[in-house]
Amino acid sequence: GPAWGRQPDWRDGTAWSEEIRAELGHFGADYWIRPEESSGTALGAIGVLESAIEEIQPAIALGPATSLGRDQLPHLAARLGLGLTGDAIGVEMDPSHGLLALKPAFGGQLVAPIASRTLPAFATLRAGVLDRSEPDRNRAPAEILEFGDEETLMEPHWHDFVRETELGGVDLDQASLVICAGFGLGGDEHMAKVTRLAEKLGGVVCGTRRVCDLGWLPRQAQVGLSGRYIGPHVYLGLGVRGSFNHTVGIRRAGTVIGVNNNPKAEIFAASDLGVLGDAPAMLEALLAVARG
Numbered sequence: 059g060p061a062w063g064r065q066p067d068w069r070d071g072t073a074w075s076e077e078i079r080a081e082l083g084h085f086g087a088d089y090w091i092r093p094e095e096s097s098g099t100a101l102g103a104i105g106v107l108e109s110a111i112e113e114i115q116p117a118i119a120l121g122p123a124t125s126l127g128r129d130q131l132p133h134l135a136a137r138l139g140l141g142l143t144g145d146a147i148g149v150e151m152d153p154s155h156g157l158l159a160l161k162p163a164f165g166g167q168l169v170a171p172i173a174s175r176t177l178p179a180f181a182t183l184r185a186g187v188l189d190r191s192e193p194d195r196n197r198a199p200a201e202i203l204e205f206g207d208e209e210t211l212m213e214p215h216w217h218d219f220v221r222e223t224e225l226g227g228v229d230l231d232q233a234s235l236v237i238c239a240g241f242g243l244g245g246d247e248h249m250a251k252v253t254r255l256a257e258k259l260g261g262v263v264c265g266t267r268r269v270c271d272l273g274w275l276p277r278q279a280q281v282g283l284s285g286r287y288i289g290p291h292v293y294l295g296l297g298v299r300g301s302f303n304h305t306v307g308i309r310r311a312g313t314v315i316g317v318n319n320n321p322k323a324e325i326f327a328a329s330d331l332g333v334l335g336d337a338p339a340m341l342e343a344l345l346a347v348a349r350g
């Protein structure tokens with residue numbers, strides 16, 4: 059929402075606070091849990107969540123498997139003595155086991171459902187695996203519940219908050235067009251062109267693991283089992299083989315277009331539109347016709 063990312067002003071009734079309450083309510087939240095006093099530290103936030111979980115005793119607690127979530131939520135699980143299924147790719151409800159957190163196993167050959175022996179069942183979910191819910195603008199704003207942070211183990215200092223942006227400046231998770239660079243593009247020298255094409259078309263660049271292993275693109279651009287899960291309207295794979303370990307990351311994509319010079323390439327099985335041909339030549343051709 060528009061209010062996220064601004065410097066928080068905790069006073070009730072401020073425009074910032076009301077905007078957040080309304081936005082949370084529209085997206086289905088009944089409560090907004092926040093600190094009585096913001097210490098601004100990671101451990102302070104864990105302390106607040108710890109108090110909230112002890113007080114509310116929810117059946118399920120879910121958090122994001124972002125770098126922040128991966129850093130902080132295992133601390134929280136340890137402090138509450140809870141198990142934690144980290145980095146799940148989905149969740150299901152089971153009548154006898156309650157929450158099942160889905161984890162890829164054996165290189166993605168199977169998905170293991172993990173039930174929790176402790177309550178609340180606690181899992182972190184990889185960004186992009188859940189569909190974005192439609193806001194209900196008639197829903198009431200979330201109520202504020204404030205908790206104190208328990209004594210912290212140590213006090214780190216919060217210097218600055220840096221938002222990581224993707225190549226092209228747009229979030230890979232939010233992008234409606236994603237162009238994926240595969241090893242079949244042939245070399246590092248094509249990456250600037252892929253980025254230029256994405257910019258012209260208002261999209262974002264991602265890569266296969268092989269391309270990221272080679273350093274042609276940064277690691278955060280990797281899509282697939284050990285990378286990001288994305289759901290753009292259009293995915294264009296240039297010289298991507300289409301191994302399961304990659305295509306598992308584009309299951310939510312709308313139209314998948316694969317360009318490969320091998321008619322047997324697996325990407326064609328995952329594509330709505332397949333182009334049998336040379337990926338660098340296709341890149342040049344698209345650059346020539348793309349406006350912007």
Ligand SMILES: Cc1cc2nc3c(=O)[nH]c(=O)nc-3n(C[C@H](O)[C@H](O)[C@H](O)COP(=O)(O)OP(=O)(O)OC[C@H]3O[C@@H](n4cnc5c(N)ncnc54)[C@H](O)[C@@H]3O)c2cc1C
Nearest residue numbers: 240241242266267282283284285297299303304318319337
């Ligand atoms: C546990 C595990 C986790 C993994 N996680 C991921 C992951 O998160 N993401 C990921 O991407 N991979 C992942 N992998 C690796 C994955 O299995 C593949 O090895 C990788 O995706 C292959 O990358 P690629 O398609 O770019 O390269 P390649 O396999 O080398 O394929 C290149 C393709 O380009 C085609 N080609 C060659 N020249 C041209 C040309 N001139 N024009 C058009 N096409 C051409 C070839 O026919 C080929 O199909 C994982 C593997 C394991 C075991």
